Each structure stands twice: as C-alpha cells, then as structure tokens.
Amino acid sequence: MRTTLDTEWAIAWLQGATEAVAEHRVALSELDRAIGDGDHGENLDRGFSAVAAKLRLDAPETPGAAFKLAAMTLMSTVGGAAGPLYGTAFLRAATAVGDAMELDPVLLAGALTAARDGVVLRGKAEPGDKTMIDAWTPAVDAANSAVAAGADVTAVLAAAAAAAETGAVATDPLIARKGRASYLGERSAGHRDPGAASSALILRAAAEAA
C-alpha cells in the first residue's frame, strides 16, 4: 500500500507520458487525420519531448513545480489546441497541489479534478461532445470513487487510467460537437477522438509511474 506520491513520481509520469506519446505519435495523428487536421501526434510529441528536455536541464523540487514546468512548456511548444488544453490541465493541477512535497489520495484526486475542470473551462466542451473531456470526466469520477472507498494512490491512478481508456473507446460512435471534428457532423461518428485517446495514454503513464 503506497500512501503518497512524490516529485520523483511526477517526473517519472511526465517522462512516461513523453515515451507513450512518442510511441503512439503516428497512431494519434492517424486518428486526427480521420476527423481533424492530422497533427495531434506530431504536436503532442513535440510538446512532451520539450518537457522531457526541460526536465533533464532543471529538476523540479515539488510535484507542483513539475506540473507547472509541463504546463508552460506544452503551451509554448504544442502549437495546436492540445497545447492550451493540456497546459491548463497541468497548470490547474499545479495550483491544486501547491507546495506539497507528497500527494495523498485526496490531494491526488483533487489535482485530477482541477485538471479536468481546467480543460472544461478552457475548451468549453461538455461530456459527450467527443473531446478530451470524455476521457477525463470518467477518470476523475473513478478517482474520486476510489478515494471514497479508501484506495491508496496507486489504486486511485489505476482506476483513473482504466476509466479514461474506457471513456476514450466510448467516443467512437459519438458525433463531434467541438473542435475541428465538429465540422464533419455525422461523419465524425465511427472514429475515436484523438484527444480522448491521448488523454488515456497520459493517465495510463501516471498509473505506471506509481
């Protein structure tokens, strides 16, 4: 039973997310080519590679500092809509954890909730719009349920990652109502939302780093 997560975990998460995004770069862009402009994988790969490069130069001293570094770097390098969306997610998570050296389950779930709320506010999307929110919202719900049931941090992250993956798959039949995919209307159905897919990868990386 792991009671808390530390800075080492936050850095390992970001490094793991970088590797996952690099590994799935082509697949994410293929998803995006079907219903968007085909650059989601390249954009995220560029952004997370820059995050990993910054982490090698300057090791953050708290989980919050690591999240803030990721936020600022993603917003400066991703280029597309995923930049401000993931950037805001990490920025809000950084604010939620403050200067804490260790994140317990409550603080962890609070950070995930704040991240999701930031994405909602920035993107103005709702559940069912076929966006990142459709992975983040079930993930946050699962994390909060796990905390309520007395789970440890590892189990909270595992529940969040599994729910995000299920949520991403569940975007397949949806008709997009936000972002460029919404221009396609009904033709967007039958394709997975690339932002939901990358959100699931990133949350899985968080669980694997714990």
Next chain:
Amino acid sequence: MSVGLVIVSHSEKLAAGVVELAAQMAPAVKIIAAGGTMDAAGETVLGTSLEKIMDALNAAESGEGVLVLTDLGSAVMIAESALEIIGSPATTLLADAPLVEGAVAAAVAAQSGKDLDTVRRAAEEAWQPSMSSGQDPEPEPDPDPEPDPTASAVSGLLPEKASPAETRGPDADAVTAELELINPMGLHARPAATLAGALGAMDVEIDINGVDGKSVMMLMTLGAGCGTTLCVSATGADAQQAVKLVRSEIENGFGEL
C-alpha cells in the same frame, strides 16, 4: 503613451501582416505580433506559443494596458491561458473581435488616446459593419414602401442603411456641414483612420452619413468615393472644432492631392 496591442495568430506571417496594416493607421501605438510557434529545430511553424504571447504582452505594455486580439480557436485558448498565468490583471484584456477589422479599429482608438475598455469596445464593435451590411437588403430588389425623400436625394452615394444627418431628429443645436470628397480615392482606410482618430479624441457626438464618425470601420463601410457628399452633424462641446477638422481634412483631400 497609449494602450498596446498584441496580435496572436497561428501564422507568423499573418500576425506580422496585421501588425503592418494596423500600424499604418496608428504609428504611435505599440502593436506586437505573436504568431506561430517553434519546432524542435528552432524553425517557426504554424501554431501558437505561450512564450511568444508572454514576450509580446511585455513588449506592448507602456502603462496604459494591453488588448489582445486572436485568430482561430486555439489562439483564443492560449491567449486565455496566458492571461490566467499572469493573474488576469484588469490591465490586460482579450477582445472578442475579428482579427483584421478589430486590430485596425483598436489601433485607431488607441492612437487617439482612448482607455483600454474603449479600445476593446472599438475592436468588438468592428463586428457590426459586416453583420449589418449582410442583413441590409439592396434598394432595388426590396423597395421601401415608404421611401424617405431625404435618403433618395443622395441615393447612389450612400449605403441603404445610412440616412442623412438632418433626419436624425430635432437637434437644433447640431453643427452641420455638407462636404464633397475631392481626393481621387475618397474615404478609404487611411483617411477614415485620420478622421476617426482625431474625432475620437474630442468631446463630440458626430454623425457622418448616418454612421459614427469616431468609428474607422463604420466610416469605411460608407464606401464613399471621390465626388460623394458627406453630411456631417456634430453635437457636444467640441462640435464646432470637430466639423472644422472634417472640413479641413476633406478640402485638403486628406493630404493626397
């Protein structure tokens, strides 16, 4: 000093072009481009960059505040993020405005010394010309059942929506003038900016062929060419001075003769 502007675009060239256009009308205003983002090799590619926006916000600030204008979707999101990161100060605002028209209108308002809220309003009101012209029927296909005799007297010279100043109401105190444009290009962008900028700095309500004389965008929508008569009507403390200025500019052909 004046309110500064930051132009956020996915394209470095588009941001630079908007700056070039707006700066022509507002030489004293700091207008800073934040276009494109850098790839790993340091090449500028299409996209938006927080870092560029933060640098531009600093460069545009001269103590009177900064207005941010954006192009498409994610540029709005990144600009909102930038404002959140700097603590959403009241001295930095985001305009919900068309990029080109909004930047020009904001630049002219800033040039005439307007405060930040007024500059933002000028940018956001730049939506209106294109909206109203889209809704206005052409006179021929949709004849007015009760034609306004005063309006028909200048038909062909004015857009359908414009009505001469005299018909605006029983305003006996208004200073009025009828002035004919004599410069070959008429009331194009630069003269419109000259008038709107100078009038904007005065204590006056001024109507030119049915539109607000302080609005560069509205003046441009008149499409008033050489030979067009402008009906000017002004009220307020600076009314005499304002009409005198308009007369002087028009009679001098806006310095283009």
